[in-house]
Amino acid sequence: MPPAPARWFASDNAAGAHPAVLEALVASNTGHALAYGQDDWTRRANAAFCELFDRDVEVLFTFGGTGANVVALSCILPPAHAVACSRWAHIAVDEAGAPERFLGAKLVLLDSADGTVSPDDVAGLSTLIGSQHHAPPGVLSLTQTTEMGAVWGVDALRETCSAARALGLAVHLDGARIANAAAALGGRDALRAMVADVDVLSFGGTKAGAVYGEAVVFLDPSRARHAMNLRKQATQLPSKMRYIAAQYEALLAGDLFIELGRRANASATMLYGLLRDIDELDLGLPPQANSLFPRLPSTVKERLQEWSFFWDWDPRDRRVRWMTAWDTSDDDVMRFADGVRWALEHADN
Amino acid sequence: MPPAPARWFASDNAAGAHPAVLEALVASNTGHALAYGQDDWTRRANAAFCELFDRDVEVLFTFGGTGANVVALSCILPPAHAVACSRWAHIAVDEAGAPERFLGAKLVLLDSADGTVSPDDVAGLSTLIGSQHHAPPGVLSLTQTTEMGAVWGVDALRETCSAARALGLAVHLDGARIANAAAALGGRDALRAMVADVDVLSFGGTKAGAVYGEAVVFLDPSRARHAMNLRKQATQLPSKMRYIAAQYEALLAGDLFIELGRRANASATMLYGLLRDIDELDLGLPPQANSLFPRLPSTVKERLQEWSFFWDWDPRDRRVRWMTAWDTSDDDVMRFADGVRWALEHADN
């Protein structure tokens, strides 16, 4: 096989941290700073978020993404209510039941092909409301970029949010890959428009180039009333918080996170362009952000995974996931495309 | 007042990261590494822990200390049982109810002056066993170094563990400051002896000089059967795990964590030595590790806190806490002692 790329197409969390982000972390390692958020980095990062969203947001840093989601949901879910989300939602599929356990709540799954949810399906939740036998949905949790690599258009997102509002539901947006979506939709203005109807946002740092650290952003600060205690109760209160805040300062400075999202997206588009002419390869839809979900014959798949690792996605469907990251280089993409082409050509050996 | 020290005596989590630890984190930022623990740093750190304890331990890294405790407890607590601990235990006092929420369990508090628990008080838990009306204790959770700055002697710790065993309880050791205890008791051999009767240990990294990251160490690996799923469910599965593992590699190399614990302890002892001749100052007992709990007149206290911050401990008792860290310098200690002496001398102005 041709030489393997320097970086895998396994996941954006296999990537390292961006140098500017890591430098900011290192630079914050200076003397003593009070723990638990009473430090200058945290204050500055909060201000940077207010500026980013052009309004008075309340920000709570957490260690990880599942933690951010769980904290966010716990702040807006009324007692004895359920969380509605797509059947592909990370909170439903990939968090090992953490939301059910911390919230003590049911997740109601809505049908979805690409991780988005239609306003009609949200409206259909009305049948669960008003009976003491059902846990009525109290929150709609959406994901942007979705787990299937789709990017909600601003209007589509707002229509689905409106359907939720019409039923009295609060809206959570899982933005573990919000950077890729912001980049795909044109940047900071699109980001602001995207969250117009969102109560609380999980703003991803780790997949966008950080070492660790996520941010729970309350677009509606009144929702943050019990947030600090809930964060601690969810085991998500970082003691040396400056190290997370410093990374976010770097990510937000000059919209670096959007630039990094843009790079990852461009690599996925480039990969798609290099392979789309191969008739026998079902690449799926063109990437909207930083992932492709091709179908591969299993011998080809296994040979490729040994050569440069990536994850199976849906074994029943023989789909895999190729995901780019902020640090995927053009050379990585070209080598990977070469390898795929080579493996398909030598599929029978 | 005299010039303030460069570092506070507020907490060991106000300290930064040790250069070697931070360098290890930075050095691990090289290319792609699979997430969630499937990386070389994690493998090496696991091996280092086996070597440290001289047995086959199972190690799970977590983001933070409350998370480590909650994961550890969830792995060893039988259904419908309670956790017994001292009334000063961090899990009981300072974790905002995280254990109760994640475990769905009651904490039964045992009387204690200094954070240690007597074998007799443990034996007294027998009255809660055998009735369907009570949640029987299933785990005894101890802390070393205790929240009150006490260091369990190896024999005392083992006697209390034995009392727990006699009732069929598993034993958890909250070692957020295990480095200080290991240093106080003489190092690696003492550490190994300390955990002889412990099922699972929260091995603190953050307070010992790390940026972030804790380790749940299963001295009895059979207890780790469901640990990986429980960690994820507790929102404590780090995606880019190499950054935590790399820090632990550095902390364990050459027993650096013990050396850092020793430095912090030495600073506390030095501070005590510099101030013990002041008759009107109730310094409390000599420090066993890295903290003193003196009583101060409130005007003196407030003047000192403005000058170089530290925390109140028990307002009813007018006690404060002075805590040293791995980076507290002799100069810091001397300046702080000078300030205290000055403030007491000028108490009336």
Place this chain on the structure above:
Amino acid sequence: MPPAPARWFASDNAAGAHPAVLEALVASNTGHALAYGQDDWTRRANAAFCELFDRDVEVLFTFGGTGANVVALSCILPPAHAVACSRWAHIAVDEAGAPERFLGAKLVLLDSADGTVSPDDVAGLSTLIGSQHHAPPGVLSLTQTTEMGAVWGVDALRETCSAARALGLAVHLDGARIANAAAALGGRDALRAMVADVDVLSFGGTKAGAVYGEAVVFLDPSRARHAMNLRKQATQLPSKMRYIAAQYEALLAGDLFIELGRRANASATMLYGLLRDIDELDLGLPPQANSLFPRLPSTVKERLQEWSFFWDWDPRDRRVRWMTAWDTSDDDVMRFADGVRWALEHADN
């Protein structure tokens, strides 16, 4: 319209208690008896269950059916695991999230038309096992009679149980209407065969003719190890337990519960027979136990509901539920059939 029947076809829990059951409750109201199960009625009812199942079962009485299910599941679900069940399961649809809240666990829904689950769908759960990102299924919960009125044949039930066993799952059977199933399949022998691969059974009393009270029957008594504490923790420990035990004694004496199930089933069959000739009426499948799920034009439906109440089932499908009870008389059935016929004939007015 013709005269309405004396009893509704709304639900078997709208029926009262059978005279023999009520008499047993009344007869147990004699002097003092120790609370919480230390009474003679409870001992005798336990013995009657052992005789019924012809083996050494462990029985815990609870107040209600949701409580029985939650207690049963909590006894057999391993830590951090999920419960798999049909998408029609009472635990998933009609318990307001009680299982998620008490268990802290996710429910994984399996596709189903009639409330039964295929061995293949159970086998497909294997994809959720072995990853730290998913809550692996630890229990398969089935319902007999299903919520859609289907009765599992003994062989079909055992095949699905075997598929669960093959994956290492424990099996719970929600038998809120086990009496109807036992009657449909021929009685006591069928009942014994039905539970051959079941770990724990919720044995319904309320719908079978009791005032209140359900029984959690551990076919595998080793699963009951923590059951008494879990029952209390689930708020399901009755203090004056003799009143429930006495009712079960009456229900089990001479297999009264099976006779009552047989009566309810016969009424449903009779109703189906009286209406099957009406071409324009979609009655659904012939009843296997005590319910029919016909489709009705909405004006007809509303007129009938005002006349003799019954519940809508699936509004999207225009299906309603007609359910018979142990006390439904032939006269009730004939009158109800007459009313349905009349309403359909006068549908246009």
Place this chain on the structure above:
Amino acid sequence: MPPAPARWFASDNAAGAHPAVLEALVASNTGHALAYGQDDWTRRANAAFCELFDRDVEVLFTFGGTGANVVALSCILPPAHAVACSRWAHIAVDEAGAPERFLGAKLVLLDSADGTVSPDDVAGLSTLIGSQHHAPPGVLSLTQTTEMGAVWGVDALRETCSAARALGLAVHLDGARIANAAAALGGRDALRAMVADVDVLSFGGTKAGAVYGEAVVFLDPSRARHAMNLRKQATQLPSKMRYIAAQYEALLAGDLFIELGRRANASATMLYGLLRDIDELDLGLPPQANSLFPRLPSTVKERLQEWSFFWDWDPRDRRVRWMTAWDTSDDDVMRFADGVRWALEHADN
């Protein structure tokens, strides 16, 4: 020994149901009635509660007392808050951790000799408020009659409630034995005064002469907003609710429950009067309601328990509990007193 009494002094839940209450249950067994509270008995019982408290209360029936407490607390506890209660509270001592599990919340125990709590101790909870490291108390749960047999005076109760209000806490009253307290304080007017500052009351039926069934009474109906769903989620929604409602109708008719409480109290007072002259018997304080907590030599205790059973209370203190019930007769009291006297006189044999 002299002949044993016909009824034990073990507990008021060892007593049966009062004839009028049982008759009401039996009389409600007439034809069909919609389940889950949509029946005439439930409507009438609700109205009777409004009349009893002379205001518009919201009432939810539950199966049992632990269930009533858990439902009540879940309706008034803010997110991430703790429940404060006396260290003798039933919710803390005798409910096997059910509150911690369902609420996911910590219980903060307040010191108490007799089950009452001082306003000062409540005020001291302020130190737990305002820190993200603690679960701030959100509810004060008190018990009337207390678990130690004390009856709060109306003024004392209101002062402690006021201290809770001053900190922003809601107030729950566990009234499993409210009937005895109402009787002790003079009846209906005292009952109304008692709950003047209470948000939600667990109104005991079982110990007051019912077969089963408790009532959660929302003195502030706005607190009941999510109550129906929380009740179902707590597994405490009775299906055939008429049977509980009918019993409450009977208990409230002509203030029967107060009369029954009065009888139990009178028996305890009579027992105290018959034994107070025995110098070597430490009877404890005169009974305020229906229990005494004497100290007995262990041989005397065991001989008496074999003769007519009662429970140990605090083994460390050699205290036992003698408890009367609504059905304790004068003859029972006289025989029991004779037996105690006899056993003490023959203590050495």
